[in-house]
Amino acid sequence: MVISADNLNLPQASESRRRVLIAEDEILIRMDIADTLRKQGWEVVEAGTADDALAVLARDQQFEMVLTDVHMPGSHTGLDLARMVKQSYRHIKVAVMSGQHRPSDDDRHLFDLFLQKPVPNIVSALSPLAGNIDD
Numbered sequence: 001m002v003i004s005a006d007n008l009n010l011p012q013a014s015e016s017r018r019r020v021l022i023a024e025d026e027i028l029i030r031m032d033i034a035d036t037l038r039k040q041g042w043e044v045v046e047a048g049t050a051d052d053a054l055a056v057l058a059r060d061q062q063f064e065m066v067l068t069d070v071h072m073p074g075s076h077t078g079l080d081l082a083r084m085v086k087q088s089y090r091h092i093k094v095a096v097m098s099g100q101h102r103p104s105d106d107d108r109h110l111f112d113l114f115l116q117k118p119v120p121n122i123v124s125a126l127s128p129l130a131g132n133i134d135d
Contacts, residue, residue, distance in 0.1 A: 018042050019042070022037075023049065023072065024046075024069045025049060025069060027048070045060075049072050050077060066094050067126070068082060070096060094110070102116075113126070
């Protein structure tokens with residue numbers, strides 16, 4: 001499901017499935033990641049911008065993980081999103097990905113995992129974080 005600020009009809013959370021919110025403006029990358037995670041049993045909600053992801057989180061906080069790109073259009077970057085999730089939704093793990101940006105030491109507290117794009121196997125890349133979701 002793709003969410004925009006105009007379309008906030010969210011699916012109900014399933015208690016038996018892990019939920020991830022993907023914030024990625026590159027639609028083909030987002031679709032590929034979403035499809036791969038769905039095939040592994042994840043419930044996926046997609047957002048094309050950090051602003052849209054924040055709108056989703058304002059209505060539904062039942063996510064185990066937020067996966068966000070760093071560079072996105074809109075008023076917030078992926079690092080802004082990560083910061084807000086860490087401050088307001090402490091139970092949600094945050095993974096940040098980028099093909100161009102390497103996080104500074106000052107940014108490392110904003111997320112639980114950094115992924116350098118391209119990510120050849122997203123399931124394996126997220127497994128260290130997914131394994132700690134219940135912590």
